[in-house]
Amino acid sequence: MTSRRVLQTVLLAAVLALAGIVIWLVVSDRSSGAAPIASGNDAPAVLNDETHVINQASDEQAVLVEFLDFECEACRAFYPAVEQLRADFPDELTLAIRYFPIPSHANAQNAALAVEAAARQEQLEGMYQRMYETQSEWGEKRDSQASVFRGFAQDLGLNLEQYDADLADPAVAARVQRDFDDGRALGVQGTPTFFLDGQRLEASDPNELYQLVQEALQG
Structure with missing residues (x-):
């Protein structure tokens, strides 16, 4: 029983550690401030009022x-x-x-x-x-x-x-x-x-x- 409890404790610690890493990555990505990739919809007109x-x-x-x-x-x-x-x-x-x-x-x-x-x-x-x-x-x-x-x-x-x-x-x-x-x-x-x-x-x-x-x- 003691060995089984030790194994369960180790597995639980591993799961919690993995969950922490995932949460850190998600938070880090959201707060990185990286600009979105341009879609190309903002290209200027070929002909405009001053052309x-x-x-x-x-x-x-x-x-x-x-x-x-x-x-x-x-x-x-x-x-x-x-x-x-x-x-x-x-x-x-x-x-x-x-x-x-x-x-x-x-x-x-x-x-x-x-x-x-x-x-x-x-x-x-x-x-x-x-x-x-x-x-x-x-x-x-x-x-x-x-x-x-x-x-x-x-x-x-x-x-x-x-x-x-x-x-x-x-x-x-x-x-x-x-x-x-x-x-x-x-x-x-x-x-x-x-x-x-x-x-x-x-x-x-x-x-x-x-x-x-x-x-x-x-x-």
Whole structure:
């Protein structure tokens, strides 16, 4: 009897010890403060109220949004296809652009700021086009091309005093950064990245981009 009681006592102690460990683990887990895993439902909109629209279709059937870098050679290669889409489907296709200056491009940020400053004087489109038309002249340079961009502003007839003030305005840089941050949140890693009706569009070359958008409009 004594041996049996000893065995029962040992078993009871083991059970109580195990129960204590389980309770400790549960309490520890509940009080750890670990943040829940994000569900992905908080992703930003591809198109928002401050997105720059370069063509607003009167009979909108599709919306194409491009995250771009004005110093990116691939963006420059796709630029004619985007312009052709705008020319061919002005009433059906809404086109919008968002900034995504890649940090490794020395003047991508300067170019984006220049375009945003021009937008404040209703010359977004003129500066946007000028950047791509002249990219071979200023792209891939390590020194600042801000003076070149200021020359574009002068050619476009902008008020240079206001242009200079806007470039120095933190709100302009913040506007560019918001696009960049949204792009990152949407999974953008390089440029150009296109979204058609809110869905990322995989186009390996300008011809494929044109064809995919055309099919969406005609489908």
